[in-house]
Amino acid sequence: xxxxxxxxxxxxxxxxxxxxxxxxxxxxxxxxxxxxxxxxxxxxxxxxxxxxxxxxxxxxxxxxxxxxxxxxxxxxxxxxxxxxxxxxxxxxxxxxxxxxxxxxxxxxxxxxxxxxxxxxxxxxxxxxxxxxxxxxxxxxxxxxxxxxxxxxxxxxxxxxxxxxxxxxxxxxxxxxxxxxxxxxxxxxxxxxxxxxxxxxxxxxxxxxxxxxxxxxxxxxxxxxxxxxxxxxxxxxxxxxxxxxxxxxxxxxxxxxxxxxxxxxxxxxxxxxxxxxxxxxxxxxxxxxxxxxxxxxxxxxxxxxxxxxxxxxxxxxxxxxxxxxxxxxxxxxxxxxxxxxxxxxxxxxxxxxxxxxxxxxxxxxxxxxxxxxxxxxxxxxxxxxxxxxxxxxxxxxxxxxxxxxxxxx
Numbered sequence: 001x002x003x004x005x006x007x008x009x010x011x012x013x014x015x016x017x018x019x020x021x022x023x024x025x026x027x028x029x030x031x032x033x034x035x036x037x038x039x040x041x042x043x044x045x046x047x048x049x050x051x052x053x054x055x056x057x058x059x060x061x062x063x064x065x066x067x068x069x070x071x072x073x074x075x076x077x078x079x080x081x082x083x084x085x086x087x088x089x090x091x092x093x094x095x096x097x098x099x100x101x102x103x104x105x106x107x108x109x110x111x112x113x114x115x116x117x118x119x120x121x122x123x124x125x126x127x128x129x130x131x132x133x134x135x136x137x138x139x140x141x142x143x144x145x146x147x148x149x150x151x152x153x154x155x156x157x158x159x160x161x162x163x164x165x166x167x168x169x170x171x172x173x174x175x176x177x178x179x180x181x182x183x184x185x186x187x188x189x190x191x192x193x194x195x196x197x198x199x200x201x202x203x204x205x206x207x208x209x210x211x212x213x214x215x216x217x218x219x220x221x222x223x224x225x226x227x228x229x230x231x232x233x234x235x236x237x238x239x240x241x242x243x244x245x246x247x248x249x250x251x252x253x254x255x256x257x258x259x260x261x262x263x264x265x266x267x268x269x270x271x272x273x274x275x276x277x278x279x280x281x282x283x284x285x286x287x288x289x290x291x292x293x294x295x296x297x298x299x300x301x302x303x304x305x306x307x308x309x310x311x312x313x314x315x316x317x318x319x320x321x322x323x324x325x326x327x328x329x330x331x332x333x334x335x336x337x338x339x340x341x342x343x344x345x346x347x348x349x350x351x352x353x354x355x356x357x358x359x360x361x362x363x364x365x366x367x368x369x370x371x372x373x374x375x376x377x378x379x380x381x382x383x384x385x386x387x388x389x390x391x392x393x394x395x396x397x398x399x400x401x402x403x404x405x406x407x408x
Contacts, residue, residue, distance in 0.1 A: 065385075066392045069344055069376040072325035072367065080317050081359065085247045085297075087265070089238035089308035091207055096231050097222045098200035101125035108235070110214055114205040120235055121203040123222050128201075132194040139187035146180040153177040209239040212308070238308050243299040245277060247314050248292035252358050252368040256318040257282060263297045264315045267306070275299055275306060279316070324358060325367045330380050332365065341370075342381040350378065350389045 106121040108114050156173040159165040213236035216222070225231030245265065249257045257279065265275040277299035286293055297314060299306065333340040333352065340352045355370030376393070378385070385391075 064390050064392050065382060066394045067344070067350075067378045067381065068394050070328060070331065070379050072327055072371050072373050072375060072377060074373055075324045075326055075366070080315050081249075081253060083247050083249065083314050083316060083359075085245045085265075085312050085314045087299075087306055087308055087310040087312050088244045088246065089209070089240050090242040090244055090298075091209065091239040092308065093206065093237055094233045095120065095203060095206070095235040095237060096233055097123060097203065097224050099123060099125050099128055099197045099222075100224055100226070101128070101201070101222050103216050103218055103220045103222055103234075104201075105218060106214065106216065106234075108205075108211050108214070110211055112211045114209065114211060114237070116205055116208045118205045119202060120205055120211075121216070123201045123203070125198065125201050128194060128197050132191065132198055135187065135191045135194050139184070139191050142180065142184045142187045146177070146184045149173070149177040149180040203234060205237060207237070207239055209237045210304075212236045212238050240304045240306075240308055241300075241302050243301050243306060243308065245297040245299060245312065245314060247295050247297060247316070248287070248290060249295055249316070250358050251286055251291045251293065252356055253316075253318060254286065254293040257293060257295055257316065261319075262317050264317075265297075265299060265306070266313045266315060267310060269310075274315070275301075277314075325371050325373060326361070326364045327367055327371075327377060328379060329360075329363060329365050331377050333381060333383070333385075341375075342378040342385050344376040344378060344391060344393055347393060348390055350381075350385055350387060350391050352385070352387045 101123040104122040104124045108118070108120050114120065153170075153173040153176070156165055156170040160167065160170040214234070215236070216232065216234045220232070222234070223229040223232050245263075247263075259279055259281055261279040263277045263279055265277055266273075267275075277297040279295055280298045281296045283294040327341065331341050333342060335352075338354055339357060341355055342350050342352055345351045353370055353375070355367050358366035358368040360366070378391070
């Protein structure tokens with residue numbers, strides 16, 4: 001009986017010791033469930049985070065502009081610049097009439113060489129002729145009145161000595177004489193004026209030259225413009241034995257362009273031939289519109305080979321050799337602060353550099369200041385580019401040069 005009781009007593013103890021392992025199993029189950037949930041969350045969110053980071057990185061990389069670069073090409077040192085110019089006669093003048101009338105005859109046509117003082121045309125001026133006749137008649141009347149006033153004044157002066165006339169009468173006679181004398185002088189001046197107008201009936205060449213235009217004909221009405229009308233140009237005359245050539249020299253060469261320099265003219269109608277000229281004067285001022293210096297070149301043309309008004313290229317020989325660079329015109333940036341080019345520094349960032357340009361070759365431009373020749377210049381830069389902006393340099397494809405062509 002004791003044994004059974006003892007067994008009965010031990011049995012509850014054993015039954016009480018078994019449930020102690022259940023909480024341990026529940027804890028592991030909870031840990032495993034939490035781990036499963038965490039794994040599920042991580043497996044669902046982490047790819048999204050990675051995709052978002054990848055998208056942000058790609059967006060940032062795509063926001064960086066990819067640019068192509070060119071390198072400035074050094075021009076061969078040269079002391080000669082070629083500039084366009086227009087050839088003009090040393091003296092070029094229109095010939096107008098100074099009096100009104102009708103053209104009676106002309107004696108020189110276009111292309112005619114005339115001497116200084118040679119008669120070119122005659123004008124009929126009937127109105128001036130009649131005015132001159134009237135003025136001469138008025139002058140005769142005034143002279144007659146002057147003679148009478150002089151006699152009267154002398155007579156009254158003699159009578160005054162014997163007190164035969166009053167002092168007042170003598171003074172009146174002397175005053176009348178003085179007035180008539182002034183009237184005669186006025187009439188003489190009017191006659192001379194009309195005589196000069198009548199002399200303008202004949203048109204003479206003011207200097208030796210060539211008639212380049214005749215803009216009137218026999219019977220044409222000639223208006224001098226003195227009465228508010230439109231004046232009539234009769235002839236145009238030029239002196240071709242010496243020519244003036246005006247050239248606009250870029251500001252970069254303005255200090256070297258001094259009087260006395262040699263300049264040769266090249267014209268398309270004379271291939272392989274040069275006409276020597278000399279720089280005689282400059283404007284001594286830079287044109288604010290074109291940023292150029294106006295210079296004048298004198299060219300002797302005794303045989304008249306060169307024609308006034310022709311287009312020519314001036315080869316201006318400047319002292320000292322200068323070396324410049326050439327760039328494609330697509331590299332230029334026009335900003336309010338001046339002309340700029342965008343360069344790439346440290347291979348990753350843009351920098352804007354001011355430049356000074358020289359001659360324009362069409363697809364290329366000459367750069368005379370602002371570059372050293374080692375720059376990587378961005379071709380076709382965006383208008384919004386600024387200094388410090390991050391850029392990516394594109395690798396040139398095979399067969400595509402990465403630098404601008406040089407101007408020979």
